[in-house]
Each structure stands twice: as C-alpha cells, then as structure tokens.
Amino acid sequence: MALQFYGAEIGSRLMLGSALYPSPEILRRSIAASGAEIVTLSLRRETAAGRESAVLVSLIEEAAVRVLPNTAGCHSVKEAVTTAQMAREIFDTPWIKLEVVGEEDTLAPDPFGLVEAARILTEDGFQVFPYTTEDLVVAEALLDAGCKVLMPWGAPIGSGRGLNNPYGLRSLRQHFPEVPLVIDAGIGLPSHAAQAMELGYDAILLNTAVAKAGDPVAMASAFAKAIEAGRQAFEAEPMAERDMASPSTPLVGLPFSMPES
C-alpha cells in the first residue's frame, strides 16, 4: 500500500533535510538524486539570513517538493507553537515537524513539552510530525494528542550512529502497525536506513548523513537505493532468525550416507 501522511500519498520513502550542504547547487542535486518528495526547512531571523533565504526558496520551489517545516531549536512549548504558526504562514502548509528540545548533549526530545505542543497545534488545525523517541507511552500520548504520524529517533541528531535501540524501535513498530512511522535523526549510513526499513518503518528522514558526506549527491543516491531495498525486503517477509545452523542444501541422496529406510 502506498505511504500516506495525513491523506497525502507519498511516492518516495526518503525524506531529506536541507541543512549543512556545501552549496545550494549541491543541495539541489542531492534532492534530485535522493528522489525525495519531502524536504525539511526551518525559520531563522531575517538578519542572519539575507539573500541566502531567497536562493533557498527558489531552489525548493524549482525542485517541486513538499516542504516540511520544522521547529528545530525550540526549547519550550511556547516557542515551538509560535514557530509552527509562523512556518504555516510562510510555507503555506499545515505540516509541521515538531521538535521540542529537552536536553542539550543529546538534543533529546522533551516528551512532556512535545505532547503538550502537539495537542495545541493539532487543535489549531496543524498536521503534526512529532520528533520523538521510541518510548511507547510517549507515542501513545502523541497519538492521543492527535498526531497521525510518529517520527522516533534512530540516534541523536547528527550523530550518525544508526539505530541505537533496535529492540525499542521494533517494539514501537509492532505496537502501532497502522501508524506511519518515520525514523528521524541519527542515521549515518545507507545500511542503517535499510535496517530501519527492514524493521517495517515507513520512511527515513535524513540530513547530515547526506550533507556531510564527501560526495553528498552520490550518498543521496546510495540512500535512495538502500531505503528502497529495505522496504522491498520488509514486504518480502524476512526469514526467521535461529541460533543453530540449518543446512540449505538438501540432505536426501547425500553421497556416502546411509540410505533412508
């Protein structure tokens, strides 16, 4: 079945962040190579941006992708809600990637603020994509607050560690089989992304792993392949793991053995 976020059908299971690229041109080519249909953007003070913003906006418009604005860097419910409201006006979309930072070293989400902000924004008509952890209780609370997508971390933002807690992520997938789940943050390699997809995750949101690669455009393409392969593997239903060997070559008719009676 096709992937849907809030009723919007999405063809590509790779979602791409737009930060940290060596140049706008490399960002443009990375988006194209990734096949992403959704690109994340943020809002910053005008004084810090200038012409850069206009270049970015026209690049994104030409790429004809859906924009998923974020509330990155917000530490309180109030900041996140106001940022989301500003983003909705600027980008003309009800979508918001909701981040409420709870801790500086890991940039771990603040689950209490996240749930509260998600509730306020949903009541205000937003379609919230919450950046969360793999915690089942928090996930339940976010769904209860009106979220119809969850975006648990693989590992801390920008760490490139892959899936820190595969058990927890598998549990989350099994517990919410019908909810679109996106791994957001912590992915470093295409193999990490493939692993998440093999677990049954619906999509991957990447940024640093592509932007900070030696060749971002080639890495974007590598991720696209890995994510597609991982999804295909999930749909093909992987074999069950076992501890002991199980011969793959048939034993019947094995030379030098005793014939079966």
Add this chain to the structure above:
Amino acid sequence: MTVTVNGRPHETEAASLQDLLEELGFAGRKVATALNGDFVRASLRGETVLNDGDAVEVVVPMQGG
C-alpha cells in the same frame, strides 16, 4: 520608543508592526512575525500597535533538518 527586533534594540516611531516592517525594508518580502512571543499573522500587522519595550521577531525560510 525602543523595541527589540530579532534580539537587537531598535529606535522607532512606527505606529504599527506593519510600519516597522516597512521602516526595516521588509515590505513586500516573505517574512513571518511574532510580537512578544506570540505569532502575528500578516493580515493583522497593520492593526498591531507597538509599545516601548516590545520584542519583535521577523523570520524567513532557512535550511533545516
């Protein structure tokens, strides 16, 4: 009066948020605004009165992850 714009003090006699944006050269540009932490939609900037000490945020799209 003195207001802060994006964290920096700014002397102005602008009567409204809209006037302030024009004074700052943002007229016609795609920005979003907040006053004292609350979002102010574009259609309300003209009737949003500024007071001494107000904190104004003016934001634009930027790269993000």
